Amino acid sequence: MTATLPIPHLVRDQPVIVIHGVTKTYTMGDQTVHALKGIDCTIERGEMVAIMGPSGSGKSTLMNVIGCLDVSSAGSYELDGVSVGALNDDQLADIRSGKIGFVFQSFNLLARTSALDNVQLPLVYAGVKDRKPRAMEALTRVGLGDRVHHKPNELSGGQQQRVAIARAIVNRPAILLADEPTGALDSRTSEEIMALFQSLNKDDGMTVIFVTHEKDIGHHTGRIIHIRDGAVQADERVMHPLVAADILRDLDRAAAEAEAAEEAAV
Amino acid sequence: MRMRQNLGIAWDGIRANKLRSSLTMLGMIIGVAAVIVLMSIGTGTQASITSRISSLGSNLVFVRPGGAPIQGGVRQAQGSAGSLTFEDAQVLAAPGAVPGALAVAPETATRQQLVAGNLNTNTNIRGVDEAYLDVRNYEMAEGEFFTATQLSTRALVVVLGSNTAATLFPEGDAVGKNLRINRLQFRVVGTLVSKGGSGFGNEDDVAMVPITTSLTRLSQQRTNQGQRSVSTINIKAENDKSVGLIKESVAAILRERHRLQGEDDFTVTSQEDTLATLNQVTGVMTAFLGSIAGISLLVGGIGIMNIMLVSVTERTREIGIRKAVGAKRRDILAQFLVEATMMSLVGGGLGLGIGILISRLVNGMQLNNQPLQTVVSPDIAILSVTVSAAVGLFFGIYPAVQASKLNPIQALRYE
Ligand SMILES: Nc1ncnc2c1ncn2[C@@H]1O[C@H](COP(=O)(O)OP(=O)(O)OP(=O)(O)O)[C@@H](O)[C@H]1O
Ligand SMILES: [Mg+2]
Numbered sequence: 001m002t003a004t005l006p007i008p009h010l011v012r013d014q015p016v017i018v019i020h021g022v023t024k025t026y027t028m029g030d031q032t033v034h035a036l037k038g039i040d041c042t043i044e045r046g047e048m049v050a051i052m053g054p055s056g057s058g059k060s061t062l063m064n065v066i067g068c069l070d071v072s073s074a075g076s077y078e079l080d081g082v083s084v085g086a087l088n089d090d091q092l093a094d095i096r097s098g099k100i101g102f103v104f105q106s107f108n109l110l111a112r113t114s115a116l117d118n119v120q121l122p123l124v125y126a127g128v129k130d131r132k133p134r135a136m137e138a139l140t141r142v143g144l145g146d147r148v149h150h151k152p153n154e155l156s157g158g159q160q161q162r163v164a165i166a167r168a169i170v171n172r173p174a175i176l177l178a179d180e181p182t183g184a185l186d187s188r189t190s191e192e193i194m195a196l197f198q199s200l201n202k203d204d205g206m207t208v209i210f211v212t213h214e215k216d217i218g219h220h221t222g223r224i225i226h227i228r229d230g231a232v233q234a235d236e237r238v239m240h241p242l243v244a245a246d247i248l249r250d251l252d253r254a255a256a257e258a259e260a261a262e263e264a265a266v
Numbered sequence: 267m268r269m270r271q272n273l274g275i276a277w278d279g280i281r282a283n284k285l286r287s288s289l290t291m292l293g294m295i296i297g298v299a300a301v302i303v304l305m306s307i308g309t310g311t312q313a314s315i316t317s318r319i320s321s322l323g324s325n326l327v328f329v330r331p332g333g334a335p336i337q338g339g340v341r342q343a344q345g346s347a348g349s350l351t352f353e354d355a356q357v358l359a360a361p362g363a364v365p366g367a368l369a370v371a372p373e374t375a376t377r378q379q380l381v382a383g384n385l386n387t388n389t390n391i392r393g394v395d396e397a398y399l400d401v402r403n404y405e406m407a408e409g410e411f412f413t414a415t416q417l418s419t420r421a422l423v424v425v426l427g428s429n430t431a432a433t434l435f436p437e438g439d440a441v442g443k444n445l446r447i448n449r450l451q452f453r454v455v456g457t458l459v460s461k462g463g464s465g466f467g468n469e470d471d472v473a474m475v476p477i478t479t480s481l482t483r484l485s486q487q488r489t490n491q492g493q494r495s496v497s498t499i500n501i502k503a504e505n506d507k508s509v510g511l512i513k514e515s516v517a518a519i520l521r522e523r524h525r526l527q528g529e530d531d532f533t534v535t536s537q538e539d540t541l542a543t544l545n546q547v548t549g550v551m552t553a554f555l556g557s558i559a560g561i562s563l564l565v566g567g568i569g570i571m572n573i574m575l576v577s578v579t580e581r582t583r584e585i586g587i588r589k590a591v592g593a594k595r596r597d598i599l600a601q602f603l604v605e606a607t608m609m610s611l612v613g614g615g616l617g618l619g620i621g622i623l624i625s626r627l628v629n630g631m632q633l634n635n636q637p638l639q640t641v642v643s644p645d646i647a648i649l650s651v652t653v654s655a656a657v658g659l660f661f662g663i664y665p666a667v668q669a670s671k672l673n674p675i676q677a678l679r680y681e
Contacts, residue, residue, distance in 0.1 A: 068674040069590055089673075090594050096674075097592025108587050108678060110284040111580075124271065127593035167591065 014081055016175060016207050017043040017066060022075035024061050024230075034223045035061040036229040038075065045174075047087045048201045048241075050218035053227035059211045060105055060179050062227065066209065067102045068092045076129040078176070097126045101168030103178035105211075107160045109152040115139060115163045116148040122171045142196060157184040165193070168198060176200060178210035182217055188251065194220045195244035222242055272597075276604035281493045290662075291613035297566025298617025299624060301559040301650035302642060306625040308552030309646075310639035315548055319541045321461045323403040326537045327367075327512050329358075329499040329520070330484035349531040352481060354373045354523060358499060359397075364515050365502050365506030371397040374477060377499040382434040389430050390472045391447065393480025393496075399504040409441040409456025412476050416455075420478040424452040427472035428460035438618040447473070448484055509536045563650060567657040574661035579680060582669040586677030589670075593665040595641060598670040599663070606662025610655035618651055 024036040035058045040216060044051055051059050064070035065077060077084045081101065087095070096102070101122075109118045119135040128134065139148050142162040152160050161184055168176055176197070182190035193218060201208045208221075218224045220242045226234040280287045331350040355372030358364055374393035389666065398404075399411050407428065416423050431440045431454075452475065461469040469568045475484065481494045489495045501511045501516065515536045520532050585598050587637055625640040632638075669677055 064675050067590075070673055092673075093589065093594040096590060102590060104590075104678075108583075108590065109281070110584060110587055114276070117278065121588065122591040125276065125588070125597060150348070171592070214367055 007080060014045070015042045016045045016047075016080055019066070019077040020067060020076045020077075020079055021063075022072045024058070024065065024070075025073045026188070030103045033113045035230055036065070036072070038228075039232055041225060041235070042230060043168075043207065043209065043216070046065060046205055046207055047223060048197070048221040049210075050221040050224045051209065051211045051227060052213065052218050052224055053217075053233070055213075055257075057227045058230040059227055061230075062179055063102075063179050063209070066175075067100050068095050069102065093125075097122065097171065099174045101171060101173035101206075102208075103161075103164045103168045103176075103181050105162045105183065107152070109160060109163055109167075111153065112151055114149050114151055115155065115166075118152070118163055119166045119170050122167060126171055128171075135166070135170055138170040141169070142166045143192065144265065158186075158189050161185065161193075165196070169206075172204075178208075180211050180213065182212060182214070187216075190214075190217060191244050191247050191251070194242075195248055198244050216242070224240040260263070272600040272604045275601045276608055279601065279605050280608060283577070285319050286573055286577055289540070290570050290609055290622050291616065292659060293566040293569030293573070294610065295474065295566075296569075296648045297563040297654045298614055299621035300562030300566075301344040302621025302647055303619065303624045303628065303640075304529075304559040304562075305552070305646040306621075306640035307546070307628065307638060308555040309643050310641040312545065312548045312552060313641050314494050315544050316541065319537060319544065321403065323401055323500075323502060324537070325503040325509055326401070327501040327509060327516065328535050328537075328540075329354075329501065329516055330497070330533050330535070331495065331531065332533055342382060349524065350499060350520075351489055352496055353493060354520060355496055355499045356640065357434060358516060358519060360398040363519065364501065364512055366395065366504050366511050368504050369397040369401050369502045370475060371395060371401040371500045371502075372496040373398065373498045373500060373568050374480045374485055374495075376480070378447055378484065378508075380434060380445055380447055380473060381502055382416055382443065385434050385436075387430060387433045389427075391480065391484065392472055392474050393477035393484070394474050395477050398474070398500070401500045403460070405459040407457045407459045409454070416477045417478055420451055420482055421476060422452045422474065422479060422483070423455045425458060426442060426454055426650060427470045427474075429468065429470040431457040447475075450483060459541030506538075509538070529557055529580045531546075548592040549656045552663070559650075563653055568655060570654070570657050571661045574665065578619040578665045578669075581665060582672070582677050582680040585666065585669040586672070586674045586680070590674040592624040595670045597665060602663050602666035605657075606659045609662065610658040613658060614651040617654065618647055621647070621650075644680065 019039055019041050022036055022039045023034065026033040026035060039062060047142055051062065051078045053059050056178055061070070065072045066079075067161065068079070071085070079095065082095075084092070084095070109115075110121070116132070116139065119138055120131045123131040123134055136145070139145055139162075142165050144159060144166065147155060147159060150159075152163070155163065161181060165178070165181060168178070178197070180195075182193050185193065197208050197210065198220060202204045212218050222238050222241050224234065224236040224238060225232060329350060350491070352372060355370060358367070359372075364370070371394060376391050377388060378391050379388050380391075392398075394412075395417055396412065396414065399406070405613075408423070411425060412421075412423060415421070424447070426434070426440055432438075434440065434445060435443060435454075440457050443454050443502035444451050445454060446452070458472075458474075477496070481496075501512055503512050513536060517532075517534050519531065520526075521530065524531060585593075588598060588601075622642055625642050628638055629640045630637050669680070672680065
C-alpha cells in the first residue's frame with residue numbers, strides 16, 4: 001500500500017461540498033416519507049468526515065445526493081463550485097465519472113464479471129485506454145492483487161467490499177464516498193480499510209466521506225456529522241483522530257508477542 | 267466512446283450471460299429455421315407440381331369423358347362414363363376440324379400386369395397413336411416408336427417408360443425383348459427418355475401400345491352405344507392464345523356429335539386449368555404450412571420476449587451500476603443496441619443456416635412414397651430473419667431505453 005496516486009487537480013480555497021437546506025421526500029401511494037428534512041453542511045477540500053446515525057436516519061440518502069446518484073427534492077448542493085441541481089443527466093454522469101468514487105452499502109458489483117473487469121468499468125466510461133494496469137494497481141492497493149480473476153460470487157463479503165473500494169478509487173476521484181465500508185468486516189480488516197482511507201486522504205489528498213455505525217471507526221476522522229431523522233443533529237470535531245497504521249502495528253506486535261509467549265510456554 | 271469499445275462491452279455482456287444469450291438466440295434459431303423449412307416444403311411442392319404439369323407438354327387441351335365438376339358438389343368420376351369415343355377423336359383429328367389445333371392424340375388407359383421372364387410389374391398401359399409422342403413431349407431413348415403399319419395392323423408391340431423398362435429389364439436391354447400383357451405376347455420396340463420428377467401419376471411408370479391394339483385386344487371398354495371408348499383426347503394448340511378457341515370448338519363439335527341438350531358428358535380442360543386447380547390446392551397447403559411456421563416464429567418471439575423481460579430487473583440494476591460509475595445514457599443505449607444486434611445477427615444467421623441445411627436434408631426424402639422437394643425462397647428467408655431480429659432488437663433495447671432514463675439509485679432499486 002505504498003503506491004501514491006497524484007493529487008487531483010482542484011480549485012483551492014473553496015469548500016468542495018456546500019449543502020444548503022437539502023430535503024428528500026419519497027411518496028409511496030398516499031404516504032410521504034421525509035428521508036432528509038433540510039440538511040446544511042459544508043465540507044472542505046481534503047477533509048475526512050464520518051457520518052453517523054441510527055438506521056433509517058437518512059445517511060444513505062444523503063450520500064446518494066452527495067454522490068450525484070440521486071437528486072434532492074429541494075435545497076441547493078454545490079460541488080466544486082458547480083450547482084448540481086442545474087445539471088442534466090449527461091453532466092451528472094461526467095461528475096460521477098470524473099470527480100466521485102462511490103462505495104455502495106451493498107457493493108453493487110456486476111455479477112458474473114471478474115473483479116478486474118468490475119474495477120475497469122469506470123475507466124471504460126472515462127475513456128481511459130490503458131485500463132488493466134490502472135485496475136491492477138487499484139486492486140493491489142486494496143490488498144486484492146491475487147484475486148483479480150474471481151467473480152463477485154466467488155469472493156467473501158469483505159473481499160467484495162474491497163473490489164467495490166478499488167472500483168471507487170480507480171479513477172483517482174477527488175472525493176471518495178463510502179456507505180458503511182466496514183459494515184461487513186471484522187475489526188482487524190476494518191482497521192486495514194481505515195488505514196487505506198487515511199492514506200488516500202493524506203497521501204493522495206482525496207476528500208473522504210464515509211458512513212459508519214461504529215464509534216471507533218468514526219474516530220479515525222477529524223469530524224463526525226451526526227444525523228437523526230433526516231437532519232444534522234451534531235457536527236463533532238475529533239481532536240486526536242486514531243491512526244489506523246499505528247493501531248495495525250500495535251495489533252501486529254501484540255500478536256507476535258502472544259505467539260512468542262506461547263512458544264516459550266511450550 | 268467509440269464503436270470498438272461498445273462492441274467490447276456488448277460482447278462482454280453476452281459472454282457474462284451465456285445462458286440468457288443462448289436462450290434468446292435459440293428462440294430466433296427455432297423461429298427462423300422452422301419458417302424456412304416449412305415454407306421451403308410448400309414452395310418446393312408447388313414448384314414440383316408446376317414442373318410436372320408443364321412436363322406433360324405445352325399448350326395442351328385435354329378432353330375427358332364425364333361431366334363438368336359441379337360447384338361444391340361431387341364430380342362424376344372421370345372416365346367412368348365412357349362417353350368419349352375413338353370416332354370422336356378421329357373427327358377432331360380431321361384436318362381443319364379444330365382451328366388452332368396442331369395435333370390431336372387420343373389415349374386409352376388401363377392398368378395391367380406386365381410379365382417379362384420372372385419379373386413383373388403392374389403399370390399404366392396407354393393406347394396411343396403416332397401424334398402422342400410429340401403432343402405429350404416424350405422422347406425415345408432407344409428403338410423406334412410405332413409405325414403407321416403397326417398402328418393399322420394392331421401389332422403387338424410396346425414402348426416402355428423408363429421406370430417400367432428398368433423394372434422389367436434391369437440389364438437395360440429391353441428393345442427386341444418380349445413380354446406378356448393379358449396373356450398376349452408383345453415385343454418391346456422402344457424405350458422412352460425419363461421425364462424425371464416423381465409423385466402422382468408418374469410419367470415414367472408407363473407402357474405404351476398402339477391405340478388400335480389397346481382398343482381391340484386389351485381394353486374392352488365400350489360406350490353405352492357399343493362404341494370403342496377412349497380415356498383422354500390430348501390436343502396440342504398452336505400457341506397459348508388458341509387454347510380458348512380450341513376448348514370452345516371442341517365442346518361444340520362433341521355436343522353436336524353426342525346430341526346433347528342439357529349437361530355435357532365430357533370435360534374440356536386446358537393445362538392452365540389443371541395448373542390453376544392444383545395451385546389452389548398447394549396454395550392451401552402452403553398457407554397451412556405458413557401458418558404453422560408463423561406460429562413457430564411467434565413462439566420463438568415470445569421466448570425471446572420472456573427471456574428479455576425476466577432479466578429486466580437484473581439488467582436495470584446493471585444499468586444502475588454502469589450509470590453510477592459514469593456511463594451516459596448513450597453509452598447504455600449503444601451497449602444494448604450492439605448487444606441485441608449481435609444476438610439477432612448470430613441467432614438469425616444460425617437459424618437461416620440451420621433452416622437451409624434442414625431443407626437440403628429433407629429434399630428428396632420419401633414421404634408416403636413421394637419424394638419431397640424443397641425450395642428455399644429468399645423472400646421468406648429475409649422475412650423470417652427480419653421478424654425475429656426485430657423482436658430481439660425490440661425486447662433487447664426497449665427495456666434498456668426505459669432503464670437508461672432512471673437515475674442510478676432508481677435503477678438500482680428497480681424491482
Ligand atoms: N426509495 C425509497 N422509497 C421510500 N422510502 C425510502 C426510499 N429510500 C429510503 N427510504 C426511506 O428513507 C429513510 C432513510 O433511509 P436511508 O437508506 O437513507 O437510511 P440509512 O440511514 O442509510 O439507514 P441504514 O443505517 O439502515 O443504512 C428510511 O426511512 C427509508 O425507509
Ligand atoms: Mg444506509
